[in-house]
Amino acid sequence: MKMERINWFQWSSPQALYPLAGKLIPWFAWWSAVCITAGLYMGLLVAPTDFQQGDSYRIIFVHVPAAWMSMFLYVVMAGWAAVGLGLKARPSFMMAQAIAPTGALFTFLALFTGAFWGKPTWGAWWVWDARLTSELILLFQYAGVMLLHASIDDLRRADRASAVLALVGVVNVPIIYFSVRWWNTLHQGASISMTAAPKMAATMLAAMGIMALGFWLYSAAVTLMRVRSIILERERHASWVQMERVS
Amino acid sequence: MQWNSLNEFLAMGGYGIYVWPSFGVTAVCMVWEVLALRRRHGAARAALVHPSGTMDVTS
Numbered sequence: 001m002k003m004e005r006i007n008w009f010q011w012s013s014p015q016a017l018y019p020l021a022g023k024l025i026p027w028f029a030w031w032s033a034v035c036i037t038a039g040l041y042m043g044l045l046v047a048p049t050d051f052q053q054g055d056s057y058r059i060i061f062v063h064v065p066a067a068w069m070s071m072f073l074y075v076v077m078a079g080w081a082a083v084g085l086g087l088k089a090r091p092s093f094m095m096a097q098a099i100a101p102t103g104a105l106f107t108f109l110a111l112f113t114g115a116f117w118g119k120p121t122w123g124a125w126w127v128w129d130a131r132l133t134s135e136l137i138l139l140f141q142y143a144g145v146m147l148l149h150a151s152i153d154d155l156r157r158a159d160r161a162s163a164v165l166a167l168v169g170v171v172n173v174p175i176i177y178f179s180v181r182w183w184n185t186l187h188q189g190a191s192i193s194m195t196a197a198p199k200m201a202a203t204m205l206a207a208m209g210i211m212a213l214g215f216w217l218y219s220a221a222v223t224l225m226r227v228r229s230i231i232l233e234r235e236r237h238a239s240w241v242q243m244e245r246v247s
Numbered sequence: 248m249q250w251n252s253l254n255e256f257l258a259m260g261g262y263g264i265y266v267w268p269s270f271g272v273t274a275v276c277m278v279w280e281v282l283a284l285r286r287r288h289g290a291a292r293a294a295l296v297h298p299s300g301t302m303d304v305t306s
Contacts, residue, residue, distance in 0.1 A: 040270075044256075045248055055260035059269045066273065105276055113269040120265050218277060225284040232291035244295060 028221035035214030042207035073103035081163035104142035
């Protein structure tokens, strides 16, 4: 394949991002549907019953992918916020703004499914464990970033202020991740480690991995869907947006 | 296949009341997000057709 020089700044305008996102959405959406279907099939029908937790452990197939996405999306949001602040690029701020609700949704789902797993496993819906508490704080951080953006009328100031808040808050992500090691609390340790052999059966691990990939693809699809709406809402007086009316 | 019957599958070894709400609420939230985004995009496009300036396109 011939190497071509890519002009990255070509994509750094809302006008370029809008059709690019439109082309990528179906691809992400279909593959996410394929992965989630395969993951549900493997997780609910093929994977064996856990010898300790019985079938309650199957919650892991939505809980862990949701929890991973909640942290991953925050880092990506903060990354776009940093690029936006550094390059004063509007599409970067728009991407950060588009990620926040999906990140908040997955944070809520991680907490909700965690409660439904905690009840049969620990006997409590909620405990003030380090992992649970730091994840709850993450939900408030997403809410804070969204509320701050919504509360400032001047969009450029809203972008910058919420970007700074998102960046400062990124310190909580390693705290969530390492909380099960730093504090000896109720939440179990990591199911997957880079250095140790997996603690799970191969089919369980595969189902969780495929579900995580499916959630990742889903997040990409809905983020791009949202950024397209944000572009139309924010740029509706631009001449190229007015052209969208006829297309 | 882990299950011998549909009832056994739905019971989830007695943990059905915990497993199904977890999967169900996750599915509802994700489907709702997609539908809400389609509505929002439709509204944003409609606002372009009628650029009154007073129309709320954020809903």
